[in-house]
Amino acid sequence: MSQLLSIWDYRTVFPSVDGHLWTIQAEFFAFPLLYVALLMFARTRVYVRPAALLILSAYAFAWGRWTVMMYF
Numbered sequence: 001m002s003q004l005l006s007i008w009d010y011r012t013v014f015p016s017v018d019g020h021l022w023t024i025q026a027e028f029f030a031f032p033l034l035y036v037a038l039l040m041f042a043r044t045r046v047y048v049r050p051a052a053l054l055i056l057s058a059y060a061f062a063w064g065r066w067t068v069m070m071y072f
Helices: 019-040 048-063 066-071
Strands: none
Touching: 019 048, 019 066, 048 066
């Protein structure tokens, strides 16, 4: 369980018991990044926020973190 809930290690863990539990690790890793990004852009103009999230999404995709890209 500690491997699934580690936000500091990005290795994908596929549990042998329930194979669908690998998404928990992806959610624990991506949600704090999304929360911080939304806090950063909360006071920006309406048209700036989607553009900034699109740029962050493209950066996450280039970084190789497709789960973070899907959250953004």
